[in-house]
Amino acid sequence: MVAFSLMHKYKLSLMELLMLNRSLETHLGTFCHRDKKEMPDLMNWFGWCTWDAFYTDVTAEGVKQGLESLERGGASPKFVIIDDGWQSVCMDTTSVEAKFDDTANFSNRLIHVKENHKFQKDGGESSEVDDQSIGFRQIVTEIKEQFSLKYVYVWHAIVGYWGGVMPGVAEMEQYEPTIVNPIPSPGVESNGICFVLRSIMKNRVGLVNPEKVYAFYNDLHSYLASVGVDGVKVDNQSILETLGAGNGGRVKLARKYHEALETSISKNFPSNEIISCMSHSTDALYSAKQAAVIRASDDFFPRDPASHTIHIASVAYNTIFIGEFMQPDWDMFHSLHPMAEYHGAARAIGGCSIYVSDKPGHHDFIVLKKLVLPDGSTLRAKLPGRPTRDCLFSDPTRDGKSLLKIWNMNDFTGVLGVFNCQGAAWCRVNTKNLVHNEQPGAVSCTIQAKDVHYLTNIAEHGWTGDTIVYLHRGGNVLHLPKNKSLPVQLQAREYEVFTVVPVKRLSKGAAFAPIGLLKMFNSGGAITELNYGSPETGIINIRVRGCGVFGAYSSVRPERILIDMKEEKFDYEERSGLISLNLRVSEKELYQWNLTVEL
Structure with missing residues (x-):
């Protein structure tokens, strides 16, 4: 994990590391912290990505x-990411095909900024990429209108494609690409070079001249923006970081590329509509x-x-550091x-975009409806989801005794996820994820209100x-007094999500705590306003976004409850x-209901 590597190398505490980042922002002037950046609105909506559905075989018809x-099942995406497979690419005469299972061909290079034949109207090899009337413009327009999409994103690599940009091609000549040899750092080599990097090293990269890279990005992005x-x-x-030789070093090259990339994004996608990927190098973060x-x-x-338990643990721990720079994306x-519920629960706590990569017809709408409201919006938590303090120096993937606890905040509630991630971990010998225990046993821990920092x-x-704790899977509502603990035990690959709510003491000894939409993973994310008014009145006003079963704790049975000024029936246990x-x-x-609870 990046944060812990830096802490070990420079003997820093976690707080010292994060404070150092704040000082570096002022000193370097090359990066900004997350809280100073504009979050793209896509973050608040449910989406679908084409990657695991089609890989590079994606077509216009497949997108539709x-x-x-998904729309037929009642979980309508409001954004789509057309992943790898839409671009115009090919191999050069010296390249060796580098395709493994369902991956891209990493030896391909970009030959045109416009879409390939699969995204022309007839999908034929002879389609002309210059005819916008039958290409991306028509396809993007159609899917936005037919499916009420708010956003269409597309994928590209920072160097154009995995193998970069093709030299000697008329459409690419103006960017002056040259073939360069990637040279990985000793640290990367010692940890193991993956198939992707090994393939790229073998076939090398067509690198756009750093002085021309803004023109390249601007041409690519302005075209994409022009078609919707x-x-x-x-x-x-x-x-x-592997291409710095001959370009002033890796830091200078990264700065040049990222400055050009962000300038182009600002011009062509002015609401900061970019997702950064495979970008954990400090060169990228500090640029x-x-x-x-x-x-x-x-x-x-x-x-x-x-991979599944490792995925959750990796994101949570990586977020400690990279969450200072950007909002972490937990992937599709x-x-x-x-493991769908396990992944879904983690994303509900992660504060990230929620999107799937289901194949058409392969969906679990019970899982999706715990994440997505009928209007396509989600109940996104406010912060990056991070491990609780007592998990910072444990190993929940292989020590056989630790559960991973991840916390986040909503406007009026906290949320805490607990995951059993034991049984699989990265193997340095085989340089891949391996199951090291086929049948890990149950693991126990305790939770407290202070876990939600x-x-x-x-x-x-x-x-x-005092707090009220609601268990998503268990369905229990529990009163947790100050400084008291709640025991938790989870079997292998199990999870639980706890909504944690401060208790408000009202007149005549009554106590109240709103929970939220009980069927959603992040129940409390539905509460947008909370007003207790005068404690003597015993009247609570709550605004709630979404639908389904709304729950709250009250130490006494309410006299009545109104929804939008109309008295409604309710149950009380x-x-x-x-x-x-x-x-x-x-x-x-995005309608918000006005609830009035009279105690």
């Missing part, structure tokens, strides 16, 4: 099929003034059973998968420290204090 399939594309996912960014979203881990690998996942920031004045009532689906997007 995927969107239609709203943003880009820019991949393989860390390849720049990011505007980019606000960063993939925080390796890919989601649907067919690799060793499959909703129809043995900023909970005091949202508590009402005079808070006693004397034993637990749980109030529950149903909120219908609104016809208005």
Whole structure:
């Protein structure tokens, strides 16, 4: 993990490392922290990515099929990422094909900034890329209109394609690409060179002249913007650290490329519509003034059973450091998968975009409806999801005794996810993820309100420290007094999500705590306003976004509850204090219900 490597090397505490970053921002002037950046609106909506559905075999028709399939099931994406497979690429005469399983061909190079024949109207090899009337413009327009999409993103590598840009091609000559040899750092070599980097090293990279790279990005992005594309996912960014020889070194090259990239993004996608990917090198992080979203881990690998628990742990720990620079993206996942709920719960806590890469017709809408509201919006937590303090120096993937706890905040509640990640880890000998324990046993821990580190920031004045805890899977509502602990035990690859809410003491000894939409992973994300008014009145006003079963804790049965000024029926459990009532689906997007609870 980046943060812990730096802490070990320079003997820094975690707080010292994060404070050093703040000082470096002022001193270097080359990057900004996350809280100073504009977050793209895409973050607040459900999306679909074409990658694991089609890999590079994606076509215009496949994009439509995927969107239609999700819409039919009631989980309509509001954005789509057309991943690798849309660009005009080919190999040069000296390249050796480098394709493995469902990967791209890493020896290909970019030969045109416009889309390939698969995204022309007839999909034929003879289609002309210059005819916009039958290309991306028509396809993007059609899917936006037919599926009410808000955003269409497309993928490209930071050097154009995996193998860079093709020299000697008329459309690319103006960018002056040259073939260069990637040279990995000793640290990368010692950890193991992956198939992707090994393939790129073998076939080398067509690197655009750094003095021409802004023109390249601007031509690419201005074309995409002109046909209705709203943003880009820019991949393989860390390849720049291997290409510094002859270009002033890796730092200078990265600065040049990232400055050009962000300038082009500002001009062509002015709402900062970019997702950075494979960009954990410090060269990239300390060159990011505007980019606000960063993939925080390796890919989601649907067919690799060793990868899933590692994925969750890796993102959580990586977020400690990279979450200072950008909002971590937890990547896509499959909703129809043995680990779908596990992945979905983690993303609900992660504060990230929520998007899947399901094949058309392969969906679990029960899982999706715990993440996505009928209008396509999500209940995104406010911060990057990070490990709790007591997890910082444990190893929840291989020590056999630790659970991973991840916390985040909503406007009026905290959220805490607990995951059993034991059983698989990175193997330095084989340089890949491996299952080291086929049947890891149950693991236990305790949770406390203080695990949600900023909970005091949202508590009402005079808070006693007592909380209400709602268990998503268990369905329990529990009262947790100040400084008390709740025991948790999880079997292998199990999870639980806890909504943690400060208790408000009202008149005549009554106590109240809103929970949120009980069927959603991040229940409390639905609460947008909370007003207790005068404690003597016992009247609580709550604004709630979404639909389904809304829940709250009350130590006494309410006299009545109004929704938008109309009295509604509700259920009350004397034993637990749980109030529950149903909120219908609104016809208005992002509609907020006005609830009045009279105790």
